[in-house]
Amino acid sequence: MAPSKMPSTVDLPIEAPPANALAINGGEAVAYALKQIDPEVVAAYPITPQTLIIEKFAEYFANGEVRTEFVTVESEHAALSVCVGAAAAGGRAVTATAGPGLALMFEMLGVASGMRLPIVMHLCTRALSSPINILGDHSDAMAMRETGWVMLAGSSPQEAYDQALIAQVIAEHPDVLLPTANLIDGFSVTHAVERVNVLDDSTVREFVGEYEPGLSLLSADQAVTFGAMDARDSYFEHKRQQVAALERAVHVTAEALDRFAQVSGRRYRLLETYRLEDAAIAIVVMGSLEGQVRAAVDTARERGLRVGALRIRLFRPFPTRLVANALRGTPVIGVLDRAIGFGSPGNPLYSDIAVTMFREPDKPMLKSFVYGLGGRVTTQRVLEQAIQELADTLHVGRITDGQTYLGLHEGTAK
Amino acid sequence: MTSRIAEWKRISAGGLVSNPGSSERVQTGAWRTRRPVIDFSQCTHCMICWVMCPDTSMQVYKDRLTGVDLAHCKGCGICASECPKHCIQMVPEDRRV
Numbered sequence: 208m209a210p211s212k213m214p215s216t217v218d219l220p221i222e223a224p225p226a227n228a229l230a231i232n233g234g235e236a237v238a239y240a241l242k243q244i245d246p247e248v249v250a251a252y253p254i255t256p257q258t259l260i261i262e263k264f265a266e267y268f269a270n271g272e273v274r275t276e277f278v279t280v281e282s283e284h285a286a287l288s289v290c291v292g293a294a295a296a297g298g299r300a301v302t303a304t305a306g307p308g309l310a311l312m313f314e315m316l317g318v319a320s321g322m323r324l325p326i327v328m329h330l331c332t333r334a335l336s337s338p339i340n341i342l343g344d345h346s347d348a349m350a351m352r353e354t355g356w357v358m359l360a361g362s363s364p365q366e367a368y369d370q371a372l373i374a375q376v377i378a379e380h381p382d383v384l385l386p387t388a389n390l391i392d393g394f395s396v397t398h399a400v401e402r403v404n405v406l407d408d409s410t411v412r413e414f415v416g417e418y419e420p421g422l423s424l425l426s427a428d429q430a431v432t433f434g435a436m437d438a439r440d441s442y443f444e445h446k447r448q449q450v451a452a453l454e455r456a457v458h459v460t461a462e463a464l465d466r467f468a469q470v471s472g473r474r475y476r477l478l479e480t481y482r483l484e485d486a487a488i489a490i491v492v493m494g495s496l497e498g499q500v501r502a503a504v505d506t507a508r509e510r511g512l513r514v515g516a517l518r519i520r521l522f523r524p525f526p527t528r529l530v531a532n533a534l535r536g537t538p539v540i541g542v543l544d545r546a547i548g549f550g551s552p553g554n555p556l557y558s559d560i561a562v563t564m565f566r567e568p569d570k571p572m573l574k575s576f577v578y579g580l581g582g583r584v585t586t587q588r589v590l591e592q593a594i595q596e597l598a599d600t601l602h603v604g605r606i607t608d609g610q611t612y613l614g615l616h617e618g619t620a621k
Numbered sequence: 622m623t624s625r626i627a628e629w630k631r632i633s634a635g636g637l638v639s640n641p642g643s644s645e646r647v648q649t650g651a652w653r654t655r656r657p658v659i660d661f662s663q664c665t666h667c668m669i670c671w672v673m674c675p676d677t678s679m680q681v682y683k684d685r686l687t688g689v690d691l692a693h694c695k696g697c698g699i700c701a702s703e704c705p706k707h708c709i710q711m712v713p714e715d716r717r718v
Contacts (some may be wrong), residue, residue: 321635321636322635322636322637323634323637384634384635388698422637422639429639430639430641431637431638431639431641432637432638432639432641433635433636433637433638434636434639435636435644436647437636441628441629441632441636442636443629444628444629444632445629445632445634445635445636448629448630448634448635450634451629451630452634509636572644
């Protein structure tokens, strides 16, 4: 259209966005949530792509908009150690990191969960070195999946904000008391500017509530010791307790999502299903690729293929029974992993789905796909190729060979 | 224990210890392979061993060193190393004194 024919912007019938709609990226959305939560302690070391959160939070801190003790530590190991100390002292403690930063925190991940400290971590998922890569994939998140943390995976800046609030509620629930990670896809969510509807400060305060710690290092009338030696006597029993607490976290998370829907009008579920009811082919995914998967599902449906999608929001504890219910009766399932389980019989998410469906009387045909490592762009074309492979599998009635690495540069033989 | 509730359900979450001083009940002396033996004919009761002992196992009564708490002494040998009079000897547990 020629510019002269365009109506002036004043005449455009644009519905005014609500006053609480901000155009911010995923990192800023988390920082905004942190400003509203106003935790006692935030300890973090800057690392791409988490930097957006910490820079913005530092700004709020410098402007006196939070009462937080903001600890600029010398490493990620120290960042999580500070959170452990702060949480043991009864404070609400939050950190944020990514990829190699998470790797440096590794020792403290188990300390935090083993001591049952409700720390919240915002993990901006990033590839692990080497080769050096600052971009997004799930290698870091998959490395922490068995350290006893609750793990929620979002798919947009809006969800990054919402889950920052929800994570706080899950972690601090007396039936759980476990550290909780809010997974935010590096760059595709952390750096994506979108409309984010934020809640009023008072609504946030009411939703997350005042943190009431149990016995802490600062309990005046009851001296306590955290992290004491626990050898053959009861270490095993304490691990068994963690299993029970994680099991309870499934129900607690569902409750937190219900309550969040009431205060925000945004309805989230432990698993998000899309056109799955009558599907012959299901695609399982976690994180921000979900939107593209839904688009690929729509395209395939137009071609007459009965395809649906399942997105895992609560990754740990894995809601096994709900996943089995959602996938039951679907003959072909393709699982998209954004990480490799090096040397494992299956990639991480694929393995979870395989174990889940192994218990079913009618076992589906499962296919594993790896995508998007080190920030590799996943195009609609490769997603459509994956769906075609799954359709072929359905057609021939057995698992077909084919491309497992979506978007890998295959090159041409000379 | 005769309780019918599983032990893992009864013990404190995360290994929280809410009864101070309970470490005294852990008999770390069982780890020891060498025990400190004090030659009281040489000891000046300077208390350097008492200061240095990481397990507070040097026993003192009325400003005088009286012996070693063998229920908690791990046998690290710091007392013997620090004694200015060299009058503490580390003797292997399998040797009679």
